[in-house]
Amino acid sequence: MLGADSAIGREIRQTKPFRSKSQEATLGLFRTTDLLRRCFAETLQGSGVTAQQYNVLRILRGAEPEGLPTLAIAERMLERAPGITRMLDRLEAKDWVMRERGQEDRRCVHCRITDTGLALLAELDEPVAAAEDQVLAMLTEGEQETLVILLDRIRAGHA
Amino acid sequence: MLGADSAIGREIRQTKPFRSKSQEATLGLFRTTDLLRRCFAETLQGSGVTAQQYNVLRILRGAEPEGLPTLAIAERMLERAPGITRMLDRLEAKDWVMRERGQEDRRCVHCRITDTGLALLAELDEPVAAAEDQVLAMLTEGEQETLVILLDRIRAGHA
DNA sequence: AGATAATAATTGACTAGTAAGTTAATTCCC
């Protein structure tokens, strides 16, 4: 009576119940987030920017006018440095980002968003905000708050 | 008072509050799921299998002894066919999966897990089950149930 | 000062996800 009748159980045509609530919730997190990822990808596609690129540009806009070194971006993205380096290569090729070696510490590479990049973000601000609200519109604000608290607790438990 | 004091607000050094609860919850979902993904990747690494490959093998074990055509696997993974084809290439190279053209319908490719693949899964069953329970152990079973219900509602809202 | 360690960023090799287009087999329909 646990998993067999749940939404996930039907989704993947699984007849056996879940072994534990934790297993069911974990799978639910993965499937739900995958779904939301696709929603945001839809919102962004057409502007020629991917979700990850958009996130980097948002971070760099928030860091204006100083900009940020490469690894500081990686830290905010929870990603490894190699991926960020190559993404910045692509963003620089599209003239959304500019980089230069640091003066005081020549190991660092200073990254800043360009005016072209800022214009792109300005165009996307409204549709992205709308998508952010729509994807969880089936929950009340109180339920969203409950979700936030539970998710915070999960992450805090992994510190 | 909304976002500035929350766990996510501190994590990404964001000083401004979130624009909406929905935005905060969405970001929380992405960050939490990323964290859990890394946990499972840790559990699997050492066996030489990735999380996605493990999922495919689990699906094929569940489909024994009949096996499944390629697109049926893709459907259960919520993924496109090209990714599955290449993953099956790698799984076949490691002798965890075997494929052959269908007899009645020669467009289909029938996929089955091998004995080697079954042995790999048997080794991983315990550690994976332990990980599935541990990653959400900071929540009570009631809270996990609440999470499951909220996630089900989100996915149902996108049907 | 000079060897050593630490740090920032990069490159290479691999796994994986996407979209677009292709091939081969089957089904539909007149």
Next chain:
DNA sequence: GGGAATTAACTTACTAGTCAATTATTATCT
């Protein structure tokens, strides 16, 4: 029976994530 549409799987090209190793620069430590 034969042409059109559909289906299953695949290939190609691109974006992106991982780990391991490397380079250049800076800091540390006698």
